[in-house]
Amino acid sequence: xxHIPLGRxxxxxxxxxxxxxxxxxxxxxxxxxxxxxMARDAGINFLDAAEMYxxxxxxxxxxxxxxxxxxxxxxxxxxxxxxxxxxxxxxxxNAIPGGPAISPARMREAVDASLRRLQTDTLHIYQLHxxxxxxxxxxxxxxxxxxxxxxxxxxxxxxxxxxxxxELIAAGKIRHLALSNxxxxxxxxxxxxxxxxxxxxxxSIQNEYSLLCRHFDxxxxxxxxxxxxxxxxxSPLAVGLLTGKYAGDVTPDGSRRERSPKLGGRLTPRxxxxxxxxLGVAARHGIDPVHMALAFTRxxxxxxxxxxxxxxxAQLEHQLPGVALTxxxxxxxxxxxxxxxxxxxx
Numbered sequence: 001x002x003h004i005p006l007g008r009x010x011x012x013x014x015x016x017x018x019x020x021x022x023x024x025x026x027x028x029x030x031x032x033x034x035x036x037x038m039a040r041d042a043g044i045n046f047l048d049a050a051e052m053y054x055x056x057x058x059x060x061x062x063x064x065x066x067x068x069x070x071x072x073x074x075x076x077x078x079x080x081x082x083x084x085x086x087x088x089x090x091x092x093x094n095a096i097p098g099g100p101a102i103s104p105a106r107m108r109e110a111v112d113a114s115l116r117r118l119q120t121d122t123l124h125i126y127q128l129h130x131x132x133x134x135x136x137x138x139x140x141x142x143x144x145x146x147x148x149x150x151x152x153x154x155x156x157x158x159x160x161x162x163x164x165x166x167e168l169i170a171a172g173k174i175r176h177l178a179l180s181n182x183x184x185x186x187x188x189x190x191x192x193x194x195x196x197x198x199x200x201x202x203x204s205i206q207n208e209y210s211l212l213c214r215h216f217d218x219x220x221x222x223x224x225x226x227x228x229x230x231x232x233x234x235s236p237l238a239v240g241l242l243t244g245k246y247a248g249d250v251t252p253d254g255s256r257r258e259r260s261p262k263l264g265g266r267l268t269p270r271x272x273x274x275x276x277x278x279l280g281v282a283a284r285h286g287i288d289p290v291h292m293a294l295a296f297t298r299x300x301x302x303x304x305x306x307x308x309x310x311x312x313x314a315q316l317e318h319q320l321p322g323v324a325l326t327x328x329x330x331x332x333x334x335x336x337x338x339x340x341x342x343x344x345x346x
Contacts, residue, residue, distance in 0.1 A: 001014050001015060001043025001044060002014070002018070002043065002118065003015075003041055003043075003189055003321060004303075006083075006125075006145060006203065006204060006227045006305075007052060007203055007204055007229055007230045007303065008201070008203075008228040009175075009176055009203045010085060011083055011125075011175070011176070011203075013045060013046040013083050013305065014043055014044045014046050014305075014306075015292075015298065015304070015305060015323065016044055016046070016305065016306055016308055016323050017044070017046040017047065017048050017085070017305050017307045017308065018035070018036070018039040018044050018046065018047050018048070018307070018308050018310060018316075019048050019234065019307040020032070020047060020048065020049045020053065020066050020069075020070055020188060021049075021050065021053045021054060021055045021066065021309065022055065022056060022309070022311050023053070023054055023065070023066040023069045023088045024053070024054035024062055024065035024066050024069055025054040025056050026054075026067075026122045026254070026256070026259070026311045027054075027056070027154075027311055027312070028054055029069050029072070029331040031312060031313055032069050032070075033069075033072075033073050033076075034280040034313040035310060035313050035316050036070070036073045036077075036079075038057050038313060038316055038317065038320070039308070039316070039320075040077075040079065040082070042320050042323070044308075045081060045082055045083055046082070046083045046085070046087065046250075046305070047070060047082055047083070047084050048085045048086070048206070048232065048234075048307050049066050049067050049070055049084070049086040049087070049118070050066070050086055050087035050089070050127075050129055051063060051064055051067065051086065051087065051088060051089055051095075051096075051110055051113065051114055051117075052087075052089040052093055052096065052129065052316075053065070053066035053067070056064045056090035056256055056259040056260060057259065058093070058094065058095050059094065059095065060095055060096065060097055061153065063095040063096065064095075064113065064117050064251050065115055067086060067099065067116045067117035067118050068123070070118055071117050071118040071119035071120070072119070074118065074119055074120060075119045077228060080120070083124045083125070084118060084120060084122075084123055084124050084125070085123070085124060085125035085178070085206075085232070086114050086118065086123055086125075086126065086127070087126070087127040087128070087129040087180055087206075087217070088106070088107055088110040088111075088127070088128060088129060089110070089129050090102060090115070090128065090129045090130035090132065090184055091130075091132045093129075094302035099242050100133045102128055102131075102132055102157075102161065103157075103160070104160050104161065104163070106162035107161065107165075108164065108168070109162050111123065111126065111168055111173050111174060112173070114198065115173060115329070121172065122155050122172060122173065122174065122175055123173065123174045123175070124174075125174075125175070125176050125178045125203060125204065126165070126174040126176070126177055126178065127178040127179060127180045127204075127206055128161070128167070128177075128178075128180060128182075129180050129181065130149075130180060130181035130182075131179075131181070131182060131183075131186055132154075132157060133146075133154050133186075135181050135182060135183055135184065135186070136215075137181040137207065137208060138181070138208075138264060138265070139264065139265035139266070139346065141215070144192055148188060148340075149285060154189075155189065155193065157211075158189060158193050159179075159193060159199075161199070162177070162190070162194055162197065162199040162200060162315075164198065165177040165199070165200045166199050166200055168332050169200055176200070176202075176203035176204075177200050177201075177202055177203065178202055178203045178204045178205065178206070178232075179204070179205040179206070180205065180206040180207065180232075181201050181206070181207060181208075182205050182207065183220075184219035184220045184223050185280075187202065187205055187220070187223055187227075187229060188223060188227075190202045191227055191229070202229060203229070204229060204230050204232050204305070205220070205224070205229055205230075205231060205232070206231075206232035206233075206234055207231060207232075207233070207234070208233070208234055208235050209231060209233035209234070209235075209236065209239045209243060209297060209304065209306075210233070210235055210237065210296075210297065211238065211242060211274075211278050211293055211294060211296055211335065211338075211339070212234065212238040212266075212271065212274060212275070212278075212345050212346065213235070213238065213278070214243060214339065214343075216231055216233075216302075217300075220317065221300070221301065221302045222260055224302035225302050225305065226300065228303075230302070230303035230304065230305060231300075231302060231303065231304045231305070231308060232305050232307055233297050233304050233305065233306045234307045234309070235307075235309065235342065236293060236294055236297045236307065236308075236309075237290060237293050237294070237309070238266065238275075238293075239256055239263050239264065239266060239309075240255065240257075240263075241263070241266065241271065241275050242254055242275060242278060242289060242290070242293040243290050243331070244275065244279050244289055246263075246272075246275075247272065247275060247276065247279070248255070248272075249272060254311070255311075256311070264335075265346065267346075268345060268346045270342065270345040270346070271345045272344075273342065274338070274345040275345075277338040277339055277341065277342055278292070278293070278335070281331065281334045281335055281338060284334070285330070285331050285334070286320060287325070287331065288318075289329075290318060290319055290322060291319075291321065291322025291325045292322075292325075292327065292331070294306055294308075294319065294322045294323065294324040294325070295322060295326060295327045296332075296335060298326075299326075299327055308320075329340060
């Protein structure tokens with residue numbers, strides 16, 4: 001597992017990050033610690049969490065449990081070498097009572113709570129889980145309408161958060177501010193305001209990205225290249241669709257679909273045809289479809305670090321051998337053709 005610079009930061013991280021969002025619901029603590037051990041043994045030094053995790057379901061009763069599980073592992077293994085990323089919950093979530101918007105006061109409280117749960121002194125990457133103004137992610141692109149946004153209020157809020165981040169960095173509580181579920185305009189504005197005022201620069205952006213979800217390819221891809229803001233790609237296996245386990249419109253026992261029947265809006269009349277097409281590409285080239293899907297995300301012209309997500313240690317064991325795979329030109333050409341035929345399956 002190679003370790004690479006994360007964008008323009010001083011951090012060196014593994015090419016793949018380990019996601020933890022099921023730790024505490026679908027994945028119990030013992031199984032979670034097995035996955036963390038496996039990832040570390042494979043050379044992964046980068047973990048992603050969030051204060052609202054675990055998911056499936058999201059609830060105020062379990063919010064913070066994932067960070068607690070990871071924190072107990074860090075303490076038990078003295079794993080202070082791990083690069084830890086986590087997130088403050090955005091406005092409107094039922095995970096935090098009242099669904100508060102992100103604000104400086106809320107951010108200070110959330111950082112301190114995450115530090116306690118993770119049993120660490122510093123959060124290397126602190127991400128805004130989604131912007132207060134909303135965005136087009138999580139299938140909201142179909143009805144996205146930014147015309148009601150108050151630009152002056154959005155910019156004032158960004159200034160406040162950047163000043164708060166500067167304070168938290170000076171206190172040693174976080175190393176870098178980062179984004180998640182952001183847009184090209186939003187990311188560009190965060191960068192512009194930071195540069196103009198000498199405030200902390202956002203380090204990365206965590207958005208959904210996979211063979212089935214390629215919103216990042218155009219405007220955000222260009223921004224990522226020119227501004228050195230890497231993509232932390234969540235759901236690179238499209239919540240399991242690209243493994244083929246749901247092929248035939250089935251629902252395996254214990255799967256995410258059992259808890260979320262529509263997979264967060266990803267099940268559409270087009271999706272299984274697209275999945276079949278990519279499974280066919282993998283079969284023609286003699287590649288495991290899981291490994292192909294992961295390697296594809298690493299092939300992009302912008303820096304992309306896929307976030308591995310596994311409910312079980314067996315699933316993670318299946319994924320890890322694929323981290324060294326590089327797709328050749330013939331495979332990438334076939335993938336490109338399938339993308340043109342199935343450009344936006346959900």
